[in-house]
Amino acid sequence: MIDKSLRWIDDRLGIAKGGRTFLDKIFPDHWSFMLGEIALYSFVVLLATGVFLSLYYIPSANEIVYHGSYLPLHGQRVSEAYASSVSLSFDVKSGLLMRQAHHWAADIFLGSIAVHMARVFFTGAFRKPREFNWIVGVSMLILGIVNGFLGYSLPDDLVSGTGIRIAFSIVESIPLVGSYLAFFLFGGNYPGNGVIIPRFYILHILIVPLLIMVLLGAHLGLLVKQKHTQFKGKGKTEHNVVGSPMFPTFMAKTTGFLFMSTAAIFLLGGFAQINPIWQFGQYEPFQISYAVQPDWYMGWLDGAARIMPSWEWVGWGHTIPLEVFLPAVIFPGIIFNILILWPFIESRHTKDLAYHNLLDRPRDRPKRTAAGAAMLMLLGMTFFASSTDVMANFLELPLKSVLWFFRFAVIIAPIIAYFITYKICNEMRAAEGIGKRKRAQVVLRSSTGEYTTVDSEPRPGDGYEELEAIPVPTYIDLVPPELVTGAGVRRVMR
Amino acid sequence: MRRLLQARYVVPAVLAGCVGMVGLLGFSPGAAQAVDGPSTTTPVPQLTSPPLPTPIGQPTAPSASSVLTYRSPSNQTGIFYTDLPAAFIAPGQALFASNCSSCHGQDANGATGVAPNLQRLGAGTVDFWVSTGRMPLANAGVQAIRKPPRFNRLQTLEIAAWVQSLTPGVGTKVPLVGTGSADLEAGNTLFTLNCAACHTITGSGDALMGGAYAPGLHLATTTQIVEAIRSGPGNMPRFGPGNITNTQARDIAAYVQGVIQHPSNPGGFALGGIGPVGEGFVGLLLGVGILMLVCFWIGERT
Amino acid sequence: MSDESPRVEEPLAPIALDDPHLQPFAKHPEGAQAVAAIAMVVGFVGFIGFGVAYWIGNDSQWQALTLGVGLLALGFGVTAWGKYLMPQGPFVEERHDFHSTEAERDAMTAAVVERGGMVVKRRKLLGGLLALGSATMGVVLLFPLVRSLGPKPGNTLFETNWKTGSRLVTVDGREVRADDLEVDGVLTVFPKGFQGSSPDQVILIRLAKTLQPLQPPGRTEWGVLGYVAYSKMCTHLGCPVGLYQRQTQQLVCPCHQSIFDVRAGAIPQFGPAPRPLPQLPITVDSAGLLRASGGFDQAVGPGFWERP
Structure with a gap:
């Protein structure tokens, strides 16, 4: 039966050869190669739960009177976007679980991209011939952050509205064109003429996910075409891949992992409350809550904006709000450019133009490892700086001291991290067999x-x-060879 | 299967579990509430609260008659003010002399650089500071911290009555708050506009400038909330009846008591109600962290 | 990488069932199978549980628990099957160079350069016109794509609805009287008729009973009866500056903790905000109502290019 259908398809599409090769594709057995799959599977969960949410969410800034299940909001004038977000949480069966799972999946999606990327970086997997895939990956990270912010903004609650307000101001800060861009994007001066929610919605549910899906296809396609990298080891060379085949071993493991990743997301979705918008209330531009932070993957930008000194440039009848433009536009611009260009920066520095299919141990490339550690430290410090108020509150420290600490730490800590990492790498290289x-x-x-x-x-x-x-x-051979009589064995040409 | 039980799995798994549990419990409001003293949710001041450790000085025996005269009709809603019974004044003076006067002076007129003048502040202000345990001060810092009160309800009111008697009719009185048919929706709006900028929208509190902080609201009683609104303790602005009416103050108190202190958390652990900071912590450490351990189990082969 | 070996097809012999590569990874396959089977049964029960939890109520925790346990157990079972019970390998796959032969590359280059050169060089005019047309199309298509999105800013960013004589009202529209606020009181106000409008939001603070507050030169008349009014939009990123510390008389932005000194014209003392909050001059009319005695003297909110 299977044989017959495969023949039927192959007659028309000619899939047998490529399909067999695909089933035989080898996946190296190393745990760090599974990290990207967390991102893949959280993306699957994002799509599935997102479809569910889109059936109930109404992307509209129209004001209506709330009459849902959450009593403290009764009779308040709220936007349809907010009302539908609250009602899909309370009045739609499983709605809250889906909404929370969606939000956790987004947090985990970007978190796993970060660890996956760190793995690729520290093992040198981005080197020739895989520069394209590195760039595709970084692009997906950027799109993921953008889409996370867009989705965070959709419920139109007090916390997300504050984020949109800040986004307007950041766009406004761009020299020459900033106010024009901001007005175009919002359809007028803040808060605009009610178009921002529908615009964010179409970007969030269609355009950006579509781009991510195209890039994801390219990411996986390149992976199959260029085959996996692998760590050095017995029988592993630049010219082969050693591991488990796609079918059945890897397929079983990865299907199981799909289930387990989904399980983790839904368990968080049901037991760890995230973004309780009913407590936050409808956004109004003159209301604010303290301790408002963006989601974690935007934290480094928020932190950079917090610790930036108030350096505004004024002259010749114009203003450049450097205190916004530098940390919120130039800083991420530099970071993402360094990330995208890193394979080329490194190969120019090392003059290394060879193919690399065997991975480095991080310690064997002390400079790269140290640079990566410094970058992580820089981003980590700006990330933690976005919770200065919460930190000051929990640690009972003066807020100003915490802020000043981070102003210095973002500069000093990466330098220290660089030299310590460099030193550790060299020490580890000197002592062979360490950690074994x-x-x-x-x-x-x-x-x-x-x-x-x-x-x-x-x-x-x-x-x-x-x-x-x-x-x-x-x-x-299902029959032990010594029992084979007469009939020959089929042979296949590879 | 023995491989599964080897230390290399068990140790990281146990560690991750511990981190996760600490994360969840540490951020759950239950843990925070367990630290501190009584959080009565009764809308009227209770004079018959269980006796607390005897303060320095002479404990006063509450006379039944004075207890009965200071009660708001529990079936009414709104904010009521009555003068504290005159019988409270004398024992209040004794308590003040032995517990408060060393800093605030025998006549409660304060001492420059040591303690503020309490005259003209009114009984409500005194009641707020004493009933929240902030006074007597434990140790001089930027801001007095909330702790279990030293005095019981009656003693607190006695001190307040004595301070009030120094300047009759001046200052914030002790309110009787009946939240019976309060408008939670109005309270919600008012809270968001007037309170959330410092106390946060979930009432968790947060750090202010100069080492001060806006305290969390999870232990405040309705009386204390109204007293704070009216008297503006510490760095808090003062909201008079021209700004927030008595009805509005009652609605805010009812909202804090009914919603902020008993939030609807159908989504699971509230993670401290501090928004994305707690969520990021849990998402990265628990979510990504545990999935990485699963990766480790799936991928390794020795 | 230089893989010199040509890609040849070679027959691949079948291997015997008892080949060590085909043996399961587990030392005790029966035990492993039992564990996987139990896990998968638990998974099955979990999914049934989810169905039950869905039908009998709408409790997020029960739904998540059942679904989560179902997925987790089934996933564990399948993974354990793959890890412990499938052929342990290891297996190997050859890797081949991506690049084509030199001859193929030359042919490709030749096709592009020579064939293209042949037509373009001979017909430079047409090539130029094609480039011109495409570029023009690209530019004009941007008009509907970008320009239709919203209006030009014009003067909007410099304007608010505050005018001389505007009455200060609360968000509910209640007119603010001079005796409404106590000393150390704060109130968010709007010009009458524009309640809730973002650029018009103003924070009204009463600093003292009668004394004129300390004001920068030229602004001594901008406050009245101890009242001062400032734009509530932070000059950093536009968040509402709703946090007032009365002891230190500072306004703090809850978003990025810029501090403004209310007694000294709301100049920024710390944090990223570069400019003072614009002050709204206010006065009290004969009826005891607070009114604006003028509009803002500058644009409110965060900085932008056109701001002088």
Whole structure:
């Protein structure tokens, strides 16, 4: 039956050869190669829950009177966007679970992209021939951050409205064209003429996800075309890939992982409350709550805006609000440009034009590892700076001191991180076998009083030896060879 | 299957579990509430609250008659002001002399650089500071902290009555707050406009400038809320009846008590009500962290 | 990478069922299978539970618990099946260079350069006109795409609805009387008729009973009866500056913690805000109502290019 249908399809599409090769595709067995899959599967959850939410959410700034299940809001004039977000949380069965899962999936999506990217960076997987895929990945990160912000803004609650207000001001800060861009985007001076919610909506549910999906297709397509990288190891060379085949081993593992990732997202969605918009209330431009922060992946921008000194440039009848433009436009611009261009920056520095399919251990490239650590430290410091008020409150420190600490820390900490990481890498390279489990030594005393040391008995995990890797078998002999009589064995041309 | 139980799995898994539990519990409002003293939700001041540790000085035996005269009709709603019974004044003076006068002076007129003048502030102001445990001060800092009150309800009111008797009719009185048919919706709007900028929209409080902070509102009683609105303790602005009417103050108190202190959290643990900071912490450490451990289990082979 | 070996098709022998590469990874496959099976049964029960939880109520926690346990257990079972019970390998796949042969590359370059050069060089006029036309189309198509989105800013950013004589009203439209606020009181006010409007929001603070507050030169008459009024839009990013500390007489922006000194014309003392909050001159009329004695003398809110 399966044979027959495959033949039917192959007659028309010719999939047999490519399909077989695809089923035989080898995935290296290393845990760090699964990190990108967390992002992939949270994206799947985002799409699924997002479709659910789009059936109930109304992208409209029209004012209506709230009459839903949440009593403290009763009779308030709210926007349809806010009312529908609250009612899909309270009045639609499973709506709250879906909404919270959607939000957690977004947080995890971007978090896993960050760790996946760190893995790719620190192991040098972005090097020739994979520069394209690195750029595609960074582009998806940027689009993911943008879409996260857009989605965060849609419920039109007090916290997200404050974010939109800040976005307007950031656009406004761009020299020459800023106020024009802001007016075009919002359809007028803030808060605009009610178009921003519908515009954000169409961007959030159609345009940006579509772009992400196209890039995702390219990301995975390039992965299949260029094959995986792998760590050095027994039988692993620049010219092969050693691991488990797509079908069935990897498919089973990854399907299981899809389920488990989804489980984690839904468990958070049901047990960890996120963005309780009914408590925040409808956004009004003259109302504000303290302790308002953007979602974590925007935190580094918010933190940069917080610790920036008030350097406004005024002259020749014009103003450049550097206190906004630098941290909110130039800073992320520089960071994303460095990320996109990193493969080329590095290859220019190392003059290394060779293909690289074997990965580096981070310690073997101390400069790159140190640079990555410095970058993480810079972003981490700006990230933590976005919660200065919460930190000051929890640690009972003066707010100004916390702010001043971060003003210095964003500059000093990356430098310190660079040199410490560099030093650690070099030390680790000097001590080969560091971090590996050592076999215990047993000291024996012979009958003549002589002492000798021998290796102890292998414990579980000690003596594990990989077999020699072989090509994925297509035909498996169900009959032991010695019982085969007469009929020949089918052979396949590869 | 023994491999599963090896330390290399168990240790990170246990660690992750601990981090997760600490994260969830540390941020849950329940943990925060367990720290501090009584949080009565009764809308009227209770004079018959359980006796607290005897303060320095002479404990006063509450006379039944004086207790009964100071009660608001529980079936009424709004804010009522009555003068504290004259019988409170004498024991109040004794309590003040032994507990407060060392800083504020025998006549409650304060001392420059040490303690403020309490005259003309009114009984309500005194009641707020004493009933929230902020006074007597534990140690001089930027801001007095809330702690279990030293005095019971009756003693507090006695002190307040004595301070009020120094300047009769001046200052904030002790309100009787009946939140019976309060308008929660109005309270919600008023809270967002007037309170959320400092106390946060969930009432968690946050740090202010100069080492001060806006306290969380989860322990405040309705009486204390109205007293704070009217008297503006510390850095808090003062909202008079021309700004926030008695009805509005009652609505705010009812909203804080009914919604801020008992928030509707159908989505699970509230993560401290501090918004994306707590959420990012949980999302990255619990969400991404645990999935990374799962990766580790799936991907490794030894 | 230089893989010299040509890509040849070679027959691949079938391997025997007892080949070590085909053996399961688990030392005790039966035990592993039992664990996976139990997990998958738990998963099945979890999904049934979700169905039940959905039908009998709308409790997020029960739904998440059942669905989460179902997915987790099923996922664990499938993964364990893949990890412990499927052929342990390792298997290998050859990798080949991506680049084509030199001859193919030359041919490609030749096709582009020579064929293209042949037509373009001979017909430079047409090529130029094509470029001109496409570029023009690209530019004019931007008009509807960008220009239709909204109006030009014009003077809007410099204007508010505050005029001489505007009455100060609360967000409910109640007119503010001179005795409404106590000392150390704050109130968000709007010009009458524009309640809730974003650029018009003003924070009214009463600093003292009668004394004129300390004011910068030229502004001594801008406050009245201890009242001062400032734009509530932060000059940093436009958040409402709603946090007033009465002891230090500072306005603080809750978004990025810029501090403004209310007694000294709301000049920024700390944080990223570059300019003082614009002050609204106010006075009290004969009926005891607070009124604006003028509009703002500058644009309110964050900075932008056209601001002088």
